[in-house]
Amino acid sequence: MTADVDVLIVGAGPTGLTLGIDLARRGVDALVVERAAALFPGSRGKGLQPRTMEVFDDLGVLDAIRAAGGTYPAGMIWQDGRRVGEHRMFDPAEPTEDSPYNEPWMVPQWRTQEILAARLEELGGRVVFGREAVGVEQDGDGVTVRFGDGGVLRARYAVAADGGRSAVRHALGIGMTGETVDPGPMLVADVRITGLDRDNWHVFPPRGDGEDFMAICPLAGTEDFQLVARFPEGSTPDLTLDGVRKLVAARSHLAPEDVTEVRWASDFRPRAALADAFRAGRVFLAGDAAHVHSPAGGQGLNTSVQDAYNLGWKLGAVLRDGAPAALLDTYEEERRANAAAMLGLSTSVHRGETRRGEATRQLGLHYRDASLTEETRAEPGPVRAGDRAPDATVDGVRLFDAFRGPHWTLLALGTRAPEGVAETVRVVRGAAPAFYGAGLFLVRPDGYVGWAGETGAGLTEYLARVGRH
Numbered sequence: 293m294t295a296d297v298d299v300l301i302v303g304a305g306p307t308g309l310t311l312g313i314d315l316a317r318r319g320v321d322a323l324v325v326e327r328a329a330a331l332f333p334g335s336r337g338k339g340l341q342p343r344t345m346e347v348f349d350d351l352g353v354l355d356a357i358r359a360a361g362g363t364y365p366a367g368m369i370w371q372d373g374r375r376v377g378e379h380r381m382f383d384p385a386e387p388t389e390d391s392p393y394n395e396p397w398m399v400p401q402w403r404t405q406e407i408l409a410a411r412l413e414e415l416g417g418r419v420v421f422g423r424e425a426v427g428v429e430q431d432g433d434g435v436t437v438r439f440g441d442g443g444v445l446r447a448r449y450a451v452a453a454d455g456g457r458s459a460v461r462h463a464l465g466i467g468m469t470g471e472t473v474d475p476g477p478m479l480v481a482d483v484r485i486t487g488l489d490r491d492n493w494h495v496f497p498p499r500g501d502g503e504d505f506m507a508i509c510p511l512a513g514t515e516d517f518q519l520v521a522r523f524p525e526g527s528t529p530d531l532t533l534d535g536v537r538k539l540v541a542a543r544s545h546l547a548p549e550d551v552t553e554v555r556w557a558s559d560f561r562p563r564a565a566l567a568d569a570f571r572a573g574r575v576f577l578a579g580d581a582a583h584v585h586s587p588a589g590g591q592g593l594n595t596s597v598q599d600a601y602n603l604g605w606k607l608g609a610v611l612r613d614g615a616p617a618a619l620l621d622t623y624e625e626e627r628r629a630n631a632a633a634m635l636g637l638s639t640s641v642h643r644g645e646t647r648r649g650e651a652t653r654q655l656g657l658h659y660r661d662a663s664l665t666e667e668t669r670a671e672p673g674p675v676r677a678g679d680r681a682p683d684a685t686v687d688g689v690r691l692f693d694a695f696r697g698p699h700w701t702l703l704a705l706g707t708r709a710p711e712g713v714a715e716t717v718r719v720v721r722g723a724a725p726a727f728y729g730a731g732l733f734l735v736r737p738d739g740y741v742g743w744a745g746e747t748g749a750g751l752t753e754y755l756a757r758v759g760r761h
């Protein structure tokens with residue numbers, strides 16, 4: 293049975309759209325199918341971490357993301373209608389030469405998705421709306437996905453990017469292990485509201501019996517606010533305009549009529565859970581289908597986008613460049629360990645045990661211990677194989693400009709590049725910035741150093757492992 297597409301991506305959330313973009317720019321025949329009739333309309337995952345901004349730079353959407361959003365405002369604590377103090381949500385960080393994006397950038401999720409979808413279309417990619425995957429079967433050659441409308445599609449590989457309740461994950465029989473982070477339900481809503489300035493994230497601490505916190509954040513680039521409120525265990529938040537008005541009036545100095553519109557609302561119980569496997573044969577799990585987090589650490593969407601970014605080049609290498617299929621095993625190895633660490637972090641931020649800061653920016657994530665990482669130097673410098681390749685200017689070339697695109701890059705810093713390598717990878721030569729140290733650094737398409745050495749010994753063999761021969 294021949295395949296209709298090389299890669300079928302189920303779900304047009306941030307994960308599916310990112311993967312669609314990465315595969316489209318690699319010339320891989322991919323299709324995104326989405327159950328809903330349109331893109332998701334809510335603001336929920338609104339904080340883009342610095343590492344995600346770097347990914348978006350590479351994918352060609354950074355300018356649009358910057359234009360659509362803004363920085364986070366300072367938190368303002370209210371009590372009985374009075375401002376009683378400012379509260380910084382995270383430790384400030386200045387941009388540096390090696391990390392040009394410093395603080396989280398706020399863009400409502402619906403807007404991020406619109407930008408990703410527009411980029412996908414620009415690259416010739418496709419989303420088909422109104423198609424719900426209901427079943428998955430596979431054999432040695434491919435995957436057959438069945439849809440609610442009775443249709444069937446055959447693909448060489450499929451990716452479950454269908455969110456926390458993933459139908460594909462269920463169809464594969466992959467379990468999800470985790471815990472409820474908080475037994476009290478939360479309400480998240482996009483509202484129009486009068487009587488609050490847009491220069492602050494307004495925080496209303498609990499005042500009395502049965503009440504809990506409420507926070508109202510102006511959403512950058514829109515006239516909306518994102519309202520988040522926690523409810524006592526066993527209660528059910530009222531998502532109607534009337535319900536939100538009552539909530540706001542009860543927990544703040546505002547009048548019910550100050551809430552003029554509820555544009556989107558949802559309720560959820562924060563959970564932290566990890567899929568028992570990120571792969572079953574030719575089907576991969578990515579994003580919320582593979583891990584669900586508390587929103588507190590602002591990690592869910594970011595980790596999801598980075599799953600897609602890790603998987604995209606590996607699928608491209610196997611499908612287009614003839615890389616050994618074993619390369620695909622490294623997706624689960626690298627991303628499941630990462631998601632497990634992120635789950636711990638999000639839960640700890642949710643419980644107030646960790647502040648948002650260095651770790652939540654996701655710049656320190658690395659794959660040093662992964663099987664795809666080869667550090668061949670006896671005495672590595674500050675940047676080692678497995679680390680994120682920092683930005684820098686080398687002989688007048690900005691590295692993030694050199695990395696942009698689907699290729700591999702060899703940095704020859706303070707040392708000579710081996711002969712002939714420029715045919716398979718882009719080469720940048722120059723003096724070594726102190727924060728890199730001298731050496732040869734082979735940078736993967738997703739911006740991590742895959743291999744590092746003093747000389748080119750072993751480089752050719754490594755390149756063959758990843759389909760660059």
Ligand SMILES: Cc1cc2nc3c(=O)[nH]c(=O)nc-3n(C[C@H](O)[C@H](O)[C@H](O)COP(=O)(O)OP(=O)(O)OC[C@H]3O[C@@H](n4cnc5c(N)ncnc54)[C@H](O)[C@@H]3O)c2cc1C
Pocket residue numbers: 302303304305306307308325326327328332336337338339401423424425426453454455456458459460480558559560578579580581587588589590591592593594596
């Ligand atoms: C209430 C709430 C608040 C959140 N707040 C934050 C936050 O502050 N910061 C943060 O980083 N993250 C936050 N998150 C998490 C963030 O929104 C998710 O991590 C992110 O949306 C994951 O993207 P995804 O593409 O993997 O999944 P989703 O965004 O869930 O997308 C999955 C897509 O698949 C589609 N789909 C589902 N089933 C099928 C099917 N059978 N066939 C076809 N299509 C299907 C869905 O319609 C959807 O479009 C929040 C999540 C929730 C629920």
